[in-house]
Amino acid sequence: MLGAAAAPVAATRRGPAASAGRMEEEEDDDGGRGAAGSPTVASGRFVRCLYAVGFLDLFGVSLVVPLMSLHIKSLGASHTVAGIIGSLYGIMQLFSSTFVGCWSDIVGRRYSLLACILLSALGYFLLGTSTTVFLFALSRVPVGIFKHTLSISKALLSDLVSERDRPLVMGRFNAASSVGFILGPVVGGYLTELEGGFYQTSFICASIFLLNAVLVWMLPWSEENTGNREHQQGTKGTGSFSAKASHGLHLKSATNGAVASGSLFRSPWIQVATVLKRIKGIACSDLWDIFLVRLLMSVTILLYYSNFSLALEERFGVKPLFAGYLLSYSSALGVLAGCLLGPITRLYQHNTYRLLLHSSTLTCTLILLYASALSIWMVILSSTFLAFSTTIGRTCIIDLELTIGGNEASGTLLGVGQSVTSVGRIVAPLLAGVAQEFSPCGPPSLAVGLALVAILIMHANKQKYCSHGNVKLKNQ
Numbered sequence: 001m002l003g004a005a006a007a008p009v010a011a012t013r014r015g016p017a018a019s020a021g022r023m024e025e026e027e028d029d030d031g032g033r034g035a036a037g038s039p040t041v042a043s044g045r046f047v048r049c050l051y052a053v054g055f056l057d058l059f060g061v062s063l064v065v066p067l068m069s070l071h072i073k074s075l076g077a078s079h080t081v082a083g084i085i086g087s088l089y090g091i092m093q094l095f096s097s098t099f100v101g102c103w104s105d106i107v108g109r110r111y112s113l114l115a116c117i118l119l120s121a122l123g124y125f126l127l128g129t130s131t132t133v134f135l136f137a138l139s140r141v142p143v144g145i146f147k148h149t150l151s152i153s154k155a156l157l158s159d160l161v162s163e164r165d166r167p168l169v170m171g172r173f174n175a176a177s178s179v180g181f182i183l184g185p186v187v188g189g190y191l192t193e194l195e196g197g198f199y200q201t202s203f204i205c206a207s208i209f210l211l212n213a214v215l216v217w218m219l220p221w222s223e224e225n226t227g228n229r230e231h232q233q234g235t236k237g238t239g240s241f242s243a244k245a246s247h248g249l250h251l252k253s254a255t256n257g258a259v260a261s262g263s264l265f266r267s268p269w270i271q272v273a274t275v276l277k278r279i280k281g282i283a284c285s286d287l288w289d290i291f292l293v294r295l296l297m298s299v300t301i302l303l304y305y306s307n308f309s310l311a312l313e314e315r316f317g318v319k320p321l322f323a324g325y326l327l328s329y330s331s332a333l334g335v336l337a338g339c340l341l342g343p344i345t346r347l348y349q350h351n352t353y354r355l356l357l358h359s360s361t362l363t364c365t366l367i368l369l370y371a372s373a374l375s376i377w378m379v380i381l382s383s384t385f386l387a388f389s390t391t392i393g394r395t396c397i398i399d400l401e402l403t404i405g406g407n408e409a410s411g412t413l414l415g416v417g418q419s420v421t422s423v424g425r426i427v428a429p430l431l432a433g434v435a436q437e438f439s440p441c442g443p444p445s446l447a448v449g450l451a452l453v454a455i456l457i458m459h460a461n462k463q464k465y466c467s468h469g470n471v472k473l474k475n476q
Contacts, residue, residue, distance in 0.1 A: 086143075114216055127140075360458070
């Protein structure tokens with residue numbers, strides 16, 4: 001439930017990725033979690049399979065994405081046409097994220113995840129046959145509408161695990177996905193050197209998505225339902241902090257197998273009406289501050305990276321190759337940060353709000369350090385710690401959305417969050433271009449201002465996340 005639900009504020013987050021085999025040990029060390037809400041060994045196996053889904057998804061995408069701008073220009077498209085087609089994906093994601101996320105709440109994660117993966121595979125298969133600009137643009141349509149594998153996977157993870165463990169698992173999932181995104185461009189760059197390399201790479205990407213669909217189909221879904229029921233029973237048995245949304249919205253969980261199967265075969269018009277009703281409920285709730293903070297911090301990070309290579313060249317005379325190495329270094333540290341989310345959240349006693357506030361403050365400070373840096377070593381220092389603060393902040397904002405909004409509408413909440421981020425991707429290049437006219441330090445300086453606004457909003461709404469003077473998760 002989104003609004004009148006008793007929702008623990010500041011749930012722990014989990015990290016994306018690797019070393020999933022140690023998850024049960026860390027869970028046991030988490031203060032004796034007990035049977036209620038704790039993933040079983042079986043559900044732990046399900047979670048590890050989802051890590052593989054996230055890895056394959058971004059590995060396949062990153063094979064192709066860096067090569068698309070060169071390919072469309074080789075087809076004879078002008079810079080303007082290439083820019084319009086390039087923005088097509090972001091615009092479609094803006095409008096489809098919320099609908100697909102809400103749809104996954106209605107028909108269930110399994111069928112929605114399979115549909116998204118298979119239709120994305122179709123898009124990349126069409127990309128492999130794109131010998132004209134029209135076919136290239138057409139191939140981006142199914143991908144733009146249905147490429148929501150990661151969002152639905154995160155919603156599924158949220159359904160499966162307890163709020164206390166959520167930041168840890170989300171962090172590992174993000175880390176696994178990031179490893180795929182780091183390895184993909186290397187493999188794609190090698191493949192494109194072959195004759196017809198782009199077309200071969202596109203077909204390989206489509207094949208990886210088909211492999212991912214097979215993996216999702218073979219997942220132990222009976223274990224997911226069992227873990228889900230255990231988590232729901234555990235939640236009922238524990239006290240929780242109540243965060244009310246403005247219109248007392250109640251969203252029922254559709255991840256249960258029986259409900260999902262019935263919803264799948266309902267009339268499409270009934271499904272659309274249900275989706276619109278839930279979206280209206282989100283719009284009328286009092287989650288505006290959470291989504292506004294997400295928008296501001298997204299634009300902040302995008303502004304930081306918008307002219308990174310160019311600014312380093314103009315300010316310090318370093319070559320773009322060095323900037324590329326520095327970005328790769330930051331990505332690798334981001335993976336490490338995802339794996340460290342478990343110890344960090346335990347250090348903060350699972351207080352997601354405080355962790356988000358501190359990570360956002362650190363991000364603001366580090367971008368200010370980068371904007372005022374007098375040497376390249378200050379840039380390296382700021383990039384090192386920024387990789388940690390942004391990874392932690394990104395995980396915390398998702399966890400806070402799910403904690404306040406209610407786990408039962410996780411698909412809808414994550415979809416709205418993705419739409420908010422898409423707005424940031426549209427707005428950030430425009431702001432960066434205007435700020436760049438004044439100074440190479442213009443975009444990061446503007447980013448500092450936006451981050452400060454986000455921090456002030458979090459401070460102003462602190463009482464919303466507080467219970468008896470503390471902003472803490474429920475004790476499990």
